Amino acid sequence: MLKGFKDFLLRGNVLDLAVAVVVGAAFTAIVTSFTNNVINPLIAVAGGANDLGWGYQILADNPATFINIGAVITAVINFVIIAAVVYFILIVPANAAKKRFITEPADKKASEADLLIQIRDILEASLQTDGAATSSDGAHAMPAEKAAKLEQTRE
Structure with a gap:
């Protein structure tokens, strides 16, 4: 106390x-x-x-x-x-x-919601432009270069 x-x-x-x-x-x-x-x-x-x-x-x-x-x-x-x-x-x-x-940071970190919106937009764009192949269970598979690009945007 x-x-x-x-x-x-x-x-x-x-x-x-x-x-x-x-x-x-x-x-x-x-x-x-x-x-x-x-x-x-x-x-x-x-x-x-x-x-x-x-x-x-x-x-x-x-x-x-x-x-x-x-x-x-x-x-x-x-x-x-x-x-x-x-x-x-x-x-x-x-x-x-x-x-x-006191200055504001130049690169403000994006919120979780912003990152999810970016991921969604990238996935939609890749599915529309590439016509990604579907796996045997009907899910969309992402090409390796698109996965690498997605990983870079998260950082």
């Missing part, structure tokens, strides 16, 4: 995920600082002379009823910045590297 747990922890995907979480947390701190120190003051300026900025107090004597639209806008901006950075800095280069370095 411990060996299985160790194998799970040492898989590449788990390690990649752990690194991604740590880097994501660090990057989130940078973006949060940017929005708190640059975006929020700009939103406050756009909010006018109101002390609440883009926020609204539903009940004047109850601070728990404060709706802060500026905080929602800040969260949306945080999300867009993080998503854009992840896409343009991580996803686009990774996809380009996959296209560049």
Whole structure:
């Protein structure tokens, strides 16, 4: 049981995920600082002379009823910045590297069904063109050169 747990922890995907979480947390701190120190003051300026900025107090004597639209806008901006950075800095280069370095095999191996279809077509063609001789039990016999040709197509 411990060996299985160790194998799970040492898989590449788990390690990649752990690194991604740590880097994501660090990057989130940078973006949060940017929005708190640059975006929020700009939103406050756009909010006018109101002390609440883009926020609204539903009940004047109850601070728990404060709706802060500026905080929602800040969260949306945080999300867009993080998503854009992840896409343009991580996803686009990774996809380009996959296209560049991972190539499809030039000669894809045919499936079993494809091979059977080829064999059937070769047999039909040989029977129609050669009028192959029939054996004593009524089955068609294949000439030796046709059998060799069939064997070559299988390889």
